[in-house]
Amino acid sequence: MSETIPQIILSFKPEISIIEDAEKGLILKAPYIDFNLNKLSPGIVAAIKIISTAGATEKALSQLVVATDGSSALAKFYYYLEQFVILGLVYHTLEIDGSAIATAVPIATPYKWQLSETITDNNYQLSRFAYCHSEKSHLVVESPLSKAKIILKDWRSAALINELSQPKAISDLTTIPGISEATARLFISFLLTAELLSSVNNNSSLEQSETLTQWEFHDLLFHSRSRGGRHSNLIGKTFRFLGQIEPTPVLKAKPSNEIINLYKPDIDSLKQTDTPFTAILESRKTIRQHGEKPITVAQLGEFLYRSARLREIVPRDNMDCSNRPYPTGGACYDLEIYTAINRCENIDAGLYYYAPEEHQLCKISGKTKQVEALLKSAGLSVQIEVEPQILILLSSRFSRVNWGYESMAYSLILKHVGILYQTMYLVATAMNLAPSGVGGGNSELFAAAAGCDYFAESSVGEFILGSR
Template sequence: MSALVYPEQTRFALREGVTCVTVPTGAVLLNPPHNEKLTGLGAAQVQALKSLNQGPATLSEMTVEDGVGELLDRLTDGGWLAVTVRDGGRDLYTIRPFAQAPARPAHVRTWSATLSKFAVVHRDSEGFVLEHPLAWCDLRIHDPRLLALLDGTGAADIDLPYSIKNQLTEDLLWCGFFVADPEDEDREFRTRSWSAPDLWFHRRSTLGPRTITWEHFGPTKWAKGTFPQPPARKTAYPGAPIALPVPDLTALRAQDPTLTAVLEDRYSCRAFDDNAPITAAELAELLYRAARTREVKPVGDDEELLSRPYPSGGGVYELEVYPIVRHADGVPAGMYHYDSFEHALRPVADLDSPAVQRLLKSTSATLADGALPQVVLVLAARSGRVMWTYEQVSYASMLKHVGVLMQTIYLAGTAMELGVCAQGFSDTAAFVTAAGVDELEECNVGSVIVGRPAPRG
């Protein structure tokens, strides 16, 4: 689509982050790591670039003479310009590039185009925005009437010129939000294997074309000075705690198998010996070795960081452990919260409560013959601990922390000759009910089954 045939009211603007430095016969577009030199420009073209430096402008406001339209074509097709299509004095949509644009596709039958399965429409503080994890731009929808055009069924009912509707479809194809053939994305394994949430999560939590700086990404501490940091220690459950014995770490240093031995001997245990269940002392040792709070580190007057045996980004340590004890020697059955500061179990819910039973039964698919676990350690994240510090990567960081905690439990359990089996799923709704928490403040992110392993044949 040429800038010369966009609607007359269309506004062009340098995309966010771009700086244009002009000289009498040329210019340089700066948007690290991408830069572009423009040479041999005429006076009207240089003046057009100066106008763009001042803010959005229509082609007629810059002049249609002396190659200005061709320059705008080049900059638009290169992804250097944000393009706001307007009609009747009203903004309809804006193409907002954040990377270099691909070549425009050859002409296709736009009536057969359909929305990509990876495209996401959501509302933010500016209104509706259409995004795609593999796209080079976002599409800001200013006029909600356009939303009906995205599924291709409401085009005839929208009071807009046909040329506008057709142009939007062509732009959606160019931007990557539409696919020419609805079956294209299911023909290849590389696209069929990804779900929209997985691909979107991957792209949103990593550096790449959309995010090339640390602004609003990573450990920005964006909430500091606006919201208090969620406390390092979770408010205690009201029941009387069960104090746990503290293992002798000095003796364990001398007696433990080597790191190589536990790495090589580690396996996922799916059969347990209920005739000789895990003991209170063993559960206490496993929790102490893997998940206790070793140190609280105040940072100024408004931050607390922690130290535990496993690593955690920024020292925030958002993970909490909830042992559900079905069958253990010396620990009454029930759901507990592990108080990692006092090394104690605090009662949370009865074993026979429906939500706890759901959490237990969700493990049966993991164990041999659909058995129930002796103990399952439900892992939860007090998400605000991470989200107070990190932008965009918060949930990805939580999942990484779950992984390192699971491995720490595996290795400590192997050293203790216990059986361990991590789960890749859990019942998040059951956890919220059983623990009595707000899912936006504390959510289930994993679980680990532990107990006495059955003899291996």
């Protein structure tokens, strides 16, 4: 029995079609661009028609062009084929006996496909940046290093991916039923071309550079998928759930009726008497040590009023928004403020929610073990031995952003955290208080302490405040 010969089939992405226009003639319609095929030779047009239907190998397509137009037309055919590839219009599918096992799908441009060579003596392993997930009934392999994703069409390609989780030689892969050495070699070449594999020689990965070594998997994936350039997903304010899910209200319901009305400063008076902005900006600094006398509830009230009160609700057609002292994307204001209080004059220790419209604190709990753990963790994060006077916890009601924004929602939320940090730093400096941003926190612990659904609302930032 002869060995199965694997091959790579070229085809256009499904949304591309060839139409006969009454005025323009034969047109190749692609997303955002049309190609007029009328001036091309019959052989090239015939090859393009095959790519737009069943697809064929590059060898078969070139043979068709030569047979129809002569060898002189081959260079022009390859020029157009390269342009289609660069524009991300061409899929490459690995087939065995007419059965597809994997398809490389371009997700970013300019795209390049030049089949990589394999080395028999080398071992190969999946890149540490590669990951699998389910997408439209198929298993898909992607990596932030790659401008393509690989759709695994059947169990054989999934089995090969599983084997490549460890360093394997080409010959090692032939133990999988139906996988010949030729198929294993072409599959390795296929993944190398898509930058999903690392070549390993003497247990040393050839993928790593000093730059890549310093990236963690989740950070590079987050960076590449939340900004344009390395994926084909929609990005921006697409209102993707409009008409499907009701938008989250501007204001969160108060968690309790145990309320403290906070002091409201005279903003007009402060405009006249406050320290000049440049002086505040230049003197702003992190102060981790707090004074012996704790911050007062009046100071906390002024700080929250100047930093984060709700000025007004702004009705809009798609989702109501609001106006506050700091800016956010689309005025969606997803951030909520909680105060874990250890020491504050005239207020009991515990966890409180800040209601920005009425400028009130709503008590959630006393100083429970969870609240104490939040305070201690924040203190350790900024290298102070005692619990801070006040820990301000910034949570996000994620759906306020997720509802309208696509691909970039969480990155936008983190920008909001940074904006509010700076606003709080400047207000604290103007008030002669001691501010300190915290680099990280425990979102699971916060959700448990505040009684929130981790996936609906959990902490995304922490900020320590106290007296000087």
